[in-house]
Amino acid sequence: YYNINSTNFNRHTYDTLINCSNSSIFSSLDISQKASELSKDGEIRSLINQEIKKLTKEKRFVVVGRDVTTNKILLSADFETRLGRHVMQLVDENPQNILYDVITLKRTFDQVEELFTMIIMIKKDYNYYLDLSNWQLNTEVDEDAYVEAFPLLSDRIKFIQDLKNYYEARKTVFSRIERILPKEKDHESFDEIQEWRTTTLQGPKSGAKIALDKLEHYEKKLNG
Structure with missing residues (x-):
């Protein structure tokens, strides 16, 4: 005040x-x-x-x-202008309605938090991204995309849980494929199978595990 x-x-x-x-x-x-x-x-x-x-x-x-x-009271006219502009970019809704709902608490705290999270996300400039490595950029894009696609925290958590189930299923399918591969060294196709395992199977299989690990880490952040 x-x-x-x-x-x-x-x-x-x-x-x-x-x-x-x-x-x-x-x-x-x-x-x-x-x-x-x-x-x-x-x-x-x-x-x-x-x-x-x-x-x-x-x-x-x-x-x-x-x-x-x-x-x-909204504590800054300049802030209102900036918030309204960002909201127009993010949500197909009248920004004045969003502002009024925020102030009167008609929206949940999760919804308000997500609105400001998206605004912070949009304000990152190119210098922020230039400092990221390849894997950091992938992680950044993934997490921003989750917010973009699922602004509500509850929706995003549910999606992450569903996605975890999907990658768990991928791991299961890859393991099933690996189990049916002949392992006998005297098998006529042993060398070909080993090469295929190394060049074709291991990459996607490892990718499913890495994706699952990232999702579990992100889920902990959401529930933090």
């Missing part, structure tokens, strides 16, 4: 805000919910309204919605 040390805020208001801050309720996206609790106090609500009038007059902040108990 704007300038809580201002003389416009009396001691009761100041103590209320400090107590809230000390209990860590302003962490993460909890601000809007606690703003609603604070604004139930008529005196605090009146002071907040006074501050809002000054802030909007100075065009330093943007008020995106109000109701009986709560004033929802």
Whole structure:
């Protein structure tokens, strides 16, 4: 909140805000919910309204919605512009609706988190990618693609689990193929089979295991 040390805020208001801050309720996206609790106090609500009038007059902040108990404030007009632009690139939906839903907590915390994750992803410039090795780039593209295809965390986790099942099945099929290969050294096609095992089978089989390991690592990050 704007300038809580201002003389416009009396001691009761100041103590209320400090107590809230000390209990860590302003962490993460909890601000809007606690703003609603604070604004139930008529005196605090009146002071907040006074501050809002000054802030909007100075065009330093943007008020995106109000109701009986709560004033929802977006803390930067410039931020709103940037967020709106990125959202338009990412989601086929009116960015103002997304912003309003975010502030009023109509969207889940997971959805809000994913929105900001996608914005951070888009803001990477070419210098970021130039520093990546081949395997790092592959991992980066995979993880960004998961977010692009499945913005909601719950959907992405389900997809990763399904994909893990797929690569487990690939490993099973490769092992089944390997088991039917003749292993006797006196087999007429032994040399040909060994060469095929090395040049053709081992690559895809190892790839399935590597892909599964990466998915398990990524799943741990998601559940982190």
